Amino acid sequence: MYGEIITIGDELISGRVVDLNAWYAAGRLTAAGLKVNRVTTVGDDQESISKALQKALSESQFVIITGGLGSTDDDITNEIAASALHRPLCLDEEMYEHIKEYAAVRGLKMSRAFEKMAWMPEDAKILCPTEEVCGFSLVENKVRLYFLPGVPEQMRFLMDKVVLPDLLLHGKAPSRLPHRVLKLYGLDEPSLAEKLSDLPGKSGDIILGFYPRFPENHITLSLRGDDRSSTAGDLDGMEREIRSRVGSFIFATGDQTMEGVVGERLLQQKLMLSVAESCTGGLIGNLLTNVPGSSAYFLGGVVVYSNQAKIDLLGVSRRTLDTHGAVSDEAAAEMAAGVRRVLKADLGLSVTGIAGPDGGTPEKPVGTVHIGLARGDKAFSGKYRFWGNREQNKLNSAMMALDWVRRYLHGDSFLPGL
């Protein structure tokens, strides 16, 4: 089955917003074995939307349309769809009740803005009427049309829960192509390319993809589309070969994240973590606590931006700060030991550095970061130099700190140069 994606919004064609809806829909459709032939993005105007819709109807088996379903005046997709498909706009009782209930639960007044969302093209079917988010589907000349909200969270929810199952039910069930993703951290792209330059069978049936996803590098392995002479077993062989060359940099596979992998290992080994952050400003704690259930292994932390806070909250010695500075192996080690002690944790992790754009010196340029890790009465620390802007340096610092914990718990070396 093949089809296309239409994304609607002035914010998209004016470049104010990156079109993550098209990206998400394309990725999910492709992963499900469905083919996307085209993505068309148009603004919030009747003529452009109508033309895009007509063209898609004549060339596709399915069309995913996102945007313009909301309650504000520039949300005109319902009307345009009705007009382009020559169907009247009807008040959908089910949708109306659904919206009324939604408003009631939140203590909101049912208004004309709300009611507007319940007027849909004739014979449109609500998607997922039991949930808060709504969209609708239509079948026109055997083409399946799915109208989804532009709000990314809602669009993603409906895409996964309703649109894909519906398409797979009605389309010919495609055989899913074996595909896997290896995620690496800490190895730059040219070095990675060099290490994998003479992989056996590269030009054969297995397609290797390399995707820098800052600060990670992802390697994808997949089998060529129609070739059935290769199997998942061949992917296993290729993955083994890659792991033998760059295995220690592979921190996760598939949908796993660094913070998720670190959390799993802490849980397995029944260890409680605490974090002392300076230049990362809370980013490490934020990442760790994005994982549901992280309170089982994350006790908390301190964000110590000033020297005084490092002394008062963590017991870092003034002498260390005076002699070596706050950005030093010595300070990182004392911060890690301090936060472990203060929070009564098994492990103390620390980061101190210069995120930039200001604050660098010839000896300690922007991007200089020290990481510390303490357990029992031992504390390790090490120095890195990152090369990005402020947010990139923060992200690299947080990732490297988490990677220390991952490597430490795995028994791998984690100090720079080891």
Added chain:
Amino acid sequence: MYGEIITIGDELISGRVVDLNAWYAAGRLTAAGLKVNRVTTVGDDQESISKALQKALSESQFVIITGGLGSTDDDITNEIAASALHRPLCLDEEMYEHIKEYAAVRGLKMSRAFEKMAWMPEDAKILCPTEEVCGFSLVENKVRLYFLPGVPEQMRFLMDKVVLPDLLLHGKAPSRLPHRVLKLYGLDEPSLAEKLSDLPGKSGDIILGFYPRFPENHITLSLRGDDRSSTAGDLDGMEREIRSRVGSFIFATGDQTMEGVVGERLLQQKLMLSVAESCTGGLIGNLLTNVPGSSAYFLGGVVVYSNQAKIDLLGVSRRTLDTHGAVSDEAAAEMAAGVRRVLKADLGLSVTGIAGPDGGTPEKPVGTVHIGLARGDKAFSGKYRFWGNREQNKLNSAMMALDWVRRYLHGDSFLPGL
């Protein structure tokens, strides 16, 4: 002048890569006062590219095409452009010499793959022959076509240095359209629509746009393209009207962020902030420290995930935790007062809540969040209910907490229900 963007690549329509080239080109063109009518994305196949090109030629004054100019076998844009425009493919001597030089500098052998890049449609003009990155332009039936590489850095370079100046030189120099963005937080979209439903002059010369950008809502004001009867003064009037209705929810304009605005106010009023985070896990500190120079007003904070940490680090009383629970107005107030005291700050800000997906109870369901703010010996706190997933609840909590500081420093009411 109006036109469109065509981005080419299997990696785009399969969702492996986010289409940042379309986003960048659209943003730059719009900022230069040129209108983008459509973005079309197709895969690396002859028929799709050819069709997209033909359609663009018949409906645009300019077309930006990115991708497929490289040396590998899937780079077929040159051939397809020649065929679609009925022009022979010719070896361009200038391009050939350019590529030869490029290879020589890098110690690479001139190969057929390299030579391929020098075959271009007849009368194509190299873009920027003095630089390493190449693309070409063509004029067909008065439509200006620009073919750019898909590598983002190269595409951006050529877009800024060559394409935009060329378009502005040949097109009617557009007067930049007045445009502004108002950012709101804390007002749901239907209520916003309701409050602005009868704005004067809405159907006239000023275009209003509404964009939910979770958890914010953005309103854009712009003047209709060719209408010169309206001026920036009319935008001022409209902005005043909007502010009179929803002004206290407008936290920023243009490129400003909540954390940036809060930072500016703290700096102006010479106040130092400290933060005690529970369910946000470090997100508030992370946002605050994304702003360069934030150490001038942000002292740091604590992430207290466990009750014991709230007691040990912030001096929250066990009795409060036993009587009211960690998620309560009382705990929030003590956390705010505690972090202010411990970090010797002017202001203490706190968040405690249930981000989910687990941990909710009938009395305190997932999404229940208390915020506290302390100054001197006073501490305020208030309760909210958010309706998202874990990350959304964290983000809403962080935004609401920062919005308290913004409103407090502005002398606005900030407690729920005030």
